[in-house]
Amino acid sequence: MRSHCRVSLLAAIVFMLALPQRGTAEAQQLLQPGDRVVLLGGAFIERMQTHGYLETELASHLSHLNLTFRNLGWSGDNVQGESRAVFGGIDDGYARLIRDLTLSAPSVVIVHYGVVEARAGPEGLKAFREQLLRLVVAIKNLDARVILLAPRPQVAMGPRFPDPVQFNKLLGLYRNAIKTVAESSNSAVVDLDVPGGTRLKPIGSRRSAERVGQFRAPFPSGLSADGFQLTAMGYWSQAPALARALGGERTRVSVRVVVEGESITASAGKIRAAAINTGQVSFSLQGVRLPRPLPPEGLGSVAAETSRSLALFVNVLAPGKYEIVVDGAVVGSYSARLLMEGVEVPLPGVGTRISELRDMIALKNEYFFHRYRPQNETYLFLFRKHEQGNNAVEIPMFDPLWKLSTVKSTASLVFNCINL
Missing domain, CATH: 3.40.50.1110 (SGNH hydrolase)
Incomplete structure (x- = not known):
């Protein structure tokens, strides 16, 4: 039997912002959670x-x-x-x-x-x-x-x-x-x-x-x-x-996913909507960090140096060939052995x-x-x-805008593996 596995990267941008931890400039993070x-x-x-x-x-x-x-x-x-x-x-x-x-x-x-x-x-x-x-x-x-x-x-x-x-x-x-x-x-x-x-x-x-x-x-x-x-x-x-x-x-942005028995675990992010049924394994992996921003336009040689891939490890899969799809596009097919060793998954559009x-x-x-x-x-x-001082009452009306538009960037991986 041949296994066919599709991994779809949704890379959703969730609007809420994030950052570091306390310490000294030489050795530790200077920012704390929730700062x-x-x-x-x-x-x-x-x-x-x-x-x-x-x-x-x-x-x-x-x-x-x-x-x-x-x-x-x-x-x-x-x-x-x-x-x-x-x-x-x-x-x-x-x-x-x-x-x-x-x-x-x-x-x-x-x-x-x-x-x-x-x-x-x-x-x-x-x-x-x-x-x-x-x-x-x-x-x-x-x-x-x-x-x-x-x-x-x-x-x-x-x-x-x-x-x-x-x-x-x-x-x-x-x-x-x-x-x-x-x-x-x-x-x-x-x-x-x-x-x-x-x-x-x-x-x-x-x-x-x-x-x-x-x-x-x-x-x-x-x-x-x-x-x-x-x-x-x-x-x-x-x-x-x-x-x-x-x-x-x-x-380095990397994720190790383990599918074993009735459980699915990941080394980074959070597993959501996990389902393990006869002939099919599916789950959503949320909270994966994205690469650094692209440089300004017109600097293609510099852009080429910036990472746009994710190191992905998946065990334990049945022997067979697995296809990885990112945003609806097939980016590669790999054997169960290669996925266990780790593969670089391109992230087009990130x-x-x-x-x-x-x-x-x-x-x-x-x-x-x-x-x-x-x-x-x-x-x-x-x-x-x-x-025009009576218009000053409108200035605090900006508060809901800047308070609600605080943002966070994460990626979501939807993994759907079907045993054909």
């Missing part, structure tokens, strides 16, 4: 809400944890919240920063400051250290943990751009101050410039990395536009290293689903942006509220 993670800082943080690569990376990397994210980035902001002052003074900006944090209800805050402040030089160092410590204390008073990011130095982009050497010397002072504050406040710190780790690496051939036109450039594939701010490709490249620093190493997840994350971030930072707030809340 509400707030990202706080200037342009580096603000642009994450539209690119979404870090959130998507963490969702697929640590999908076994129930995490939510809130982005409070504000371009040009400093540790005093000065950009948030709108028409007020610095004290108003800081009060707004704390109010935004309170609205977000964090259990952990990832803080990225120091680039703007470094332009004040050595003279501003003492004030920066004091203000950062004040912010850390305020966050802990909200019953939240703190993870400080030490900013990445400016990268030399060659002629047409300023030489970064002098600025990086100043930034080095502020990076050290951030690490000092982390140690004195018992907070975690993640350095964005660790060689072989979080430091960005050029992508492409050595020749292209050494030359763009007539000038030497370290970011030939467009990781940065000016040596400071990252492009979409830069955020995609940064995401896995930063995710590892926050949540530990990404492990990259598209992860892109859809990233789009959903961006939409969620947009809803929250309009909640905490609405357009025309001068008319809604400030000195012109006598004109």
Whole structure:
């Protein structure tokens, strides 16, 4: 008799978000199950809400944890919240920063400051250290943990751009101050410039990395536009290293399924709707982690390096030939012996689903942006509220949108084995 087995990958995107565990940056996960993670800082943080690569990376990397994210980035902001002052003074900006944090209800805050402040030089160092410590204390008073990011130095982009050497010397002072504050406040710190780790690496051939036109450039594939701010490709490249620093190493996506007697078990995910009858075995495997997000468009050679398969092991099956179908397409047929040893199952279309997840994350971030930072707030809340202030009651109406659009990415495998 011949056995015929069909495995159908539904790869459903379940809307709810996930992430890591507590510890030190060197050895353990820094995030805990169920964390509400707030990202706080200037342009580096603000642009994450539209690119979404870090959130998507963490969702697929640590999908076994129930995490939510809130982005409070504000371009040009400093540790005093000065950009948030709108028409007020610095004290108003800081009060707004704390109010935004309170609205977000964090259990952990990832803080990225120091680039703007470094332009004040050595003279501003003492004030920066004091203000950062004040912010850390305020966050802990909200019953939240703190993870400080030490900013990445400016990268030399060659002629047409300023030489970064002098600025990086100043930034080095502020990076050290951030690490000092982390140690004195018992907070975690993640350095964005660790060689072989979080430091960005050029992508492409050595020749292209050494030359763009007539000038030497370290970011030939467009990781940065000016040596400071990252492009979409830069955020995609940064995401896995930063995710590892926050949540530990990404492990290979693999599942071992055992069908024996009257039971079906799996090494990852959850078995649902299991049925073992004469001549037929079927079950649904839910909660399998998806691969990392695809890179921005136009980078096929890089995309080819990203994994789009699942290591699948199945025992104990009767001898015979088994066919695996993913999303309705036959991706291979294997003997019972090969399935027991483990096979790489291609996942066609998974990259598209992860892109859809990233789009959903961006939409969620947009809803929250309009909640905490609405357009025309001068008319809604400030000195012109006598004109349209009655519309301010509509702002909390965004709450159900961003609260319900928290998302999680998992895959579901439906396994149907029929003995023919």
